[in-house]
Amino acid sequence: MPVLAAKRLNRLLSDENLAHLSGALRSTESASRQIAVLATDLQPAARSLRGLETKADAAVEQLDLLLGDMRSVTAEFGRHLAGSTRSVEGRRNWARRADRWRRQLLATHCRDCPSLSTTCRVLRAASIACSGGGRAAAKPAVRAQSAAAGSGRARVCAARKGALMHRLLVAAAAPALLMACTTPTARVTQFDLGPPPTSATLDPHLANALTLAEVSAPAWLDDPAIVYRLAYDDANQAHAYTQSRWVAAPASLLSQRLRERLPLALSPGIARADETLASDYLLRVELDEFSQVFDTPQTSHVLLRARATLIDSRRHELVAQHVFAVRRPALSPNALGAAHGLRDAVDEFITELLHWMDQASIHGGAPKPAD
Numbered sequence: 001m002p003v004l005a006a007k008r009l010n011r012l013l014s015d016e017n018l019a020h021l022s023g024a025l026r027s028t029e030s031a032s033r034q035i036a037v038l039a040t041d042l043q044p045a046a047r048s049l050r051g052l053e054t055k056a057d058a059a060v061e062q063l064d065l066l067l068g069d070m071r072s073v074t075a076e077f078g079r080h081l082a083g084s085t086r087s088v089e090g091r092r093n094w095a096r097r098a099d100r101w102r103r104q105l106l107a108t109h110c111r112d113c114p115s116l117s118t119t120c121r122v123l124r125a126a127s128i129a130c131s132g133g134g135r136a137a138a139k140p141a142v143r144a145q146s147a148a149a150g151s152g153r154a155r156v157c158a159a160r161k162g163a164l165m166h167r168l169l170v171a172a173a174a175p176a177l178l179m180a181c182t183t184p185t186a187r188v189t190q191f192d193l194g195p196p197p198t199s200a201t202l203d204p205h206l207a208n209a210l211t212l213a214e215v216s217a218p219a220w221l222d223d224p225a226i227v228y229r230l231a232y233d234d235a236n237q238a239h240a241y242t243q244s245r246w247v248a249a250p251a252s253l254l255s256q257r258l259r260e261r262l263p264l265a266l267s268p269g270i271a272r273a274d275e276t277l278a279s280d281y282l283l284r285v286e287l288d289e290f291s292q293v294f295d296t297p298q299t300s301h302v303l304l305r306a307r308a309t310l311i312d313s314r315r316h317e318l319v320a321q322h323v324f325a326v327r328r329p330a331l332s333p334n335a336l337g338a339a340h341g342l343r344d345a346v347d348e349f350i351t352e353l354l355h356w357m358d359q360a361s362i363h364g365g366a367p368k369p370a371d
Helices: 002-012 015-084 088-107 116-131 135-147 153-178 198-202 250-265 335-359
Strands: 189-191 210-212 225-230 234-246 270-272 281-294 300-312 317-329
Touching: 189 335, 210 250, 225 335, 234 335, 250 281, 250 335, 281 335, 300 335, 317 335
Parallel strands: 189 234, 210 270, 210 281, 225 281
Antiparallel strands: 225 234, 281 300, 300 317
16 A cells, blocks of 8 residues: 555656646736736726716716706796796796796806706796797797788787787796706795704803994895805805895894894993994994805805904904804705704804903903903
8 A cells, every 4th residue: 555655646746737737827926916916907997987876876866956957947937937027027027037047057067968958958948938029029020910811900910919829838848948947937936044042041141232233244145045065066155045035135134133232242332333322332243254154065054254353432442353253064954954954053153242242341340451
């Protein structure tokens, strides 16, 4: 048995078998190197595929939003079309709206869309058709009148009705082409800041008399529009909801809430800047930002930024100045979420303002120097 085993081992260890084993090992090493190279080459492709998958998911979400907007626009347009086009004034209103839609479309980020020029041409035609003016609007009636036999008033009226129907069909196609662009409706929802919060009883109590100046704001905030920004696209561009508005400009709403909250914290009360009442301090508030910011198409937050200035009314000296920035998440990515979020941001700002005034030692002591 040992001799037979030795013979078999010698056959296995022969030069020919060893050569075959050596060749197989070299082939295996070469294949391993090729696999490693392929794996290295495939890594960028895998990363690109993951990026494309993320972009595709975002595009699908955006498309769902756009389709939902288009369905609501089409339904709203159908409800209001009949009543709005029965009068000359209604047709003029639709002409102005179509022209405004065209301008808004040109101002949005979708100017690279291949159908942009077609959409704008349709909106331009809708504006001219609904206004009833211009040479293009007059041609259909003239042709119908010349082609008809006779010149009776009934034939002229029928021709004009046919031209009007053509104009309305052109105008009806405009909202569907706009999709994501802002669409006005006849009914606008209005929001205010609601009643003051019950937690105002926890505000600090200040002993000095205060004069409150009207809140000031830049020109773009001097309007009751609810403003939002698309941070994921261009945060420097301000947009406004057309179906929802404030009952007044944001500065007026903030002034009203300050007049509601400050008397509860100031025992002597407050006076308006236009009143000739003696007071210890003058408070000025400048509203710099009051908007909803979309980080993604589905998530957003509200941002309130204001500058408060406290002035000694007797010595006419600056006591303190501070910039407040309040950011709160919006519960929903729409105008309702913006209104509720900004309402809470206003109340949080006033609470921080009162504590800042308290720390500035305006109650029961001499004021501190300006910051």
